[in-house]
Amino acid sequence: MKILVGYKRVVDYNVRIQVRPDGTGVVTDGVKLSANPFDDIALEEALRMREKGLVNEVVVVGIGPADLTAHLRNGLAMGANRAIHVTTAETLQPLTAARVFQKLVEREQPDLVLLGKQAIDDDANQTGQMLAALWDRPQATFASKIEIADGKATVTREVDAGLETIEVELPAVITSDLRLNEPRFIKLPDIMKAKSKPIDVIEMTSLDVDTSDHLRTTLYAAPPKRNKGVMVKDAAELVAALKQKGLL
Amino acid sequence: MSKVLVIAEHLDGKLNPATARAVSAAAAVKPESIDVLVLAAHTGTLAADAAKIDGVSRVLTVERIENTHPLAAILAPQIAKAAAGYSHVFAPSTTFGKDVAPRVAAMLGVTQVSDVMSVEGSHSFKRPIYAGNAIVTVEAEPSHTVVATVRTASWPVAAIGANSAPIEALTLEVALPTHTRHVGMQSGKSDRPDLQSANTVVSGGRGVGSKENFDIIFKLADKLGAAVGASRAAVDAGYVPSDLQVGQTGKIIAPELYVAIGISGAIQHLTGIKDAGTIVAINKDSEAPIFEVADFGLVGDLFKLIPELEQAL
Numbered sequence: 001m002k003i004l005v006g007y008k009r010v011v012d013y014n015v016r017i018q019v020r021p022d023g024t025g026v027v028t029d030g031v032k033l034s035a036n037p038f039d040d041i042a043l044e045e046a047l048r049m050r051e052k053g054l055v056n057e058v059v060v061v062g063i064g065p066a067d068l069t070a071h072l073r074n075g076l077a078m079g080a081n082r083a084i085h086v087t088t089a090e091t092l093q094p095l096t097a098a099r100v101f102q103k104l105v106e107r108e109q110p111d112l113v114l115l116g117k118q119a120i121d122d123d124a125n126q127t128g129q130m131l132a133a134l135w136d137r138p139q140a141t142f143a144s145k146i147e148i149a150d151g152k153a154t155v156t157r158e159v160d161a162g163l164e165t166i167e168v169e170l171p172a173v174i175t176s177d178l179r180l181n182e183p184r185f186i187k188l189p190d191i192m193k194a195k196s197k198p199i200d201v202i203e204m205t206s207l208d209v210d211t212s213d214h215l216r217t218t219l220y221a222a223p224p225k226r227n228k229g230v231m232v233k234d235a236a237e238l239v240a241a242l243k244q245k246g247l248l
Numbered sequence: 249m250s251k252v253l254v255i256a257e258h259l260d261g262k263l264n265p266a267t268a269r270a271v272s273a274a275a276a277v278k279p280e281s282i283d284v285l286v287l288a289a290h291t292g293t294l295a296a297d298a299a300k301i302d303g304v305s306r307v308l309t310v311e312r313i314e315n316t317h318p319l320a321a322i323l324a325p326q327i328a329k330a331a332a333g334y335s336h337v338f339a340p341s342t343t344f345g346k347d348v349a350p351r352v353a354a355m356l357g358v359t360q361v362s363d364v365m366s367v368e369g370s371h372s373f374k375r376p377i378y379a380g381n382a383i384v385t386v387e388a389e390p391s392h393t394v395v396a397t398v399r400t401a402s403w404p405v406a407a408i409g410a411n412s413a414p415i416e417a418l419t420l421e422v423a424l425p426t427h428t429r430h431v432g433m434q435s436g437k438s439d440r441p442d443l444q445s446a447n448t449v450v451s452g453g454r455g456v457g458s459k460e461n462f463d464i465i466f467k468l469a470d471k472l473g474a475a476v477g478a479s480r481a482a483v484d485a486g487y488v489p490s491d492l493q494v495g496q497t498g499k500i501i502a503p504e505l506y507v508a509i510g511i512s513g514a515i516q517h518l519t520g521i522k523d524a525g526t527i528v529a530i531n532k533d534s535e536a537p538i539f540e541v542a543d544f545g546l547v548g549d550l551f552k553l554i555p556e557l558e559q560a561l
Binding site for chain 1: 259319320321324342343344346347348349350351352353354355357358359360361362363372376377378379380381382383384385386387388389391392425427428429430431432433434435444448472480489490491496497499504505515516522525526527528539541542543544545546547553556557559560561
């Protein structure tokens with residue numbers, strides 16, 4: 001069995017991002033970049049499946065500029081067998097990203113595509129669902145448990161009302177939720193080993209992907225600030241203040 | 249002129265109030281009509297309830313046994329087909345809407361507008377990115393259907409009761425896949441108010457210390473008639489189930505009063521409560537980031553302060 005794992009590079013989740021004063025974007029120069037946390041979880045899950053003998057090949061996929069190669073090496077150091085780097089200078093919207101994945105699915109014929117449930121930069125939560133639609137295959141989003149057997153995946157999903165379990169026939173697209181697993185740390189010897197693992201570099205233009213998006217981002221703004229609050233000295237003062245505001 | 253199709257969300261035969269929030273967002277588009285689409289095995293009471301929502305022009309029903317459970321792969325082709333003739337398709341930004349709407353969007357060849365916070369024009373919307381630390385304005389092309397999910401915390405529930413929209417059964421010629429099956433549902437049901445619609449929410453974090461200690465959070469919540477929430481740290485430590493998690497990866501809420509107890513206030517948590525009316529923080533660490541957003545802060549030991557608080561109530 002072969003798994004493709006989406007491995008996006010995003011501004012590290014601990015960075016307090018700043019909106020550029022002219023509203024053209026957020027400041028990313030010199031800001032720490034990391035793997036999207038949900039993608040690390042997706043990769044970890046794929047590696048665990050391989051360790052159980054369910055999977056023989058785990059391929060990490062990144063879409064982005066030339067320097068994304070270093071990021072993909074991290075995925076290889078974590079344990080992926082090889083990487084595919086689709087090169088483009090553009091920032092892709094989810095539909096275009098899903099179309100790129102669809103082209104790779106045609107080439108690679110994976111049994112499973114594992115993606116994070118959302119990227120913490122655009123917070124879109126769309127690419128996995130879109131790929132499943134374009135591929136006309138099942139989707140299991142927000143997965144917190146995955147069991148693979150007999151050409152099927154039984155997936156527990158984190159939904160608002162609790163935990164839902166669904167069964168999907170493979171091939172399928174599964175997106176990871178936070179509670180799926182705890183990703184492993186990368187060890188130094190693995191970083192050395194990763195240097196000799198193959199990275200397949202593909203120009204996005206050579207994939208003949210429809211890049212017509214219908215959304216334009218026209219303005220970035222900082223969220224409205226909350227007014228500075230007050231510190232109260234004890235429980236009685238707090239209750240009095242809340243009562244005065246009509247909240248109790 | 250715009251015509252909006254709102255996808256109804258329901259569970260156990262009840263319409264989710266998130267549907268009426270999506271209708272509020274649809275009304276902000278100032279459309280010619282707002283139709284609600286109900287897909288279920290039995291649409292009777294669901295359709296009747298949807299018809300009572302203010303602003304709804306028509307309720308369209310699709311009754312099929314395959315629609316017993318909300319499986320995106322089954323619902324999406326039906327929604328995409330029903331979307332013909334509509335300028336907009338809106339769904340609530342709940343786990344239901346987030347699962348199905350992007351699948352519909354891809355079938356219609358558009359990127360979805362996720363988590364609409366405000367409608368600036370019929371094809372212009374504001375939405376949060378970077379965990380709510382930036383707000384972007386996005387423009388959709390009028391030549392294509394807009395598919396959007398509506399951030400429930402940003403929109404009021406449209407008034408229910410005064411309206412009586414006509415209900416029409418819809419027959420859609422769509423072949424449905426059989427590759428996806430519902431197996432079961434384990435719900436974290438409680439008698440307390442629903443976290444996402446409660447006026448008051450009391451949340452506990454790592455500072456609460458243990459699963460047993462979390463009882464004092466439940467007790468205080470009951471006294472206030474509040475829903476109970478938790479930080480990711482409390483969920484990961486096993487104090488409470490994950491459906492109580494508030495934050496970027498949990499639930500985004502906007503109660504009138506939010507009481508954070510023993511929660512430091514990581515940015516991922518703050519994202520989930522930014523739009524709360526009044527935030528109260530109780531923490532022993534006076535440097536905790538939660539105090540930067542709190543309207544009222546109280547520094548001290550929660551095990552001493554909560555009983556005092558209950559006394560003062």
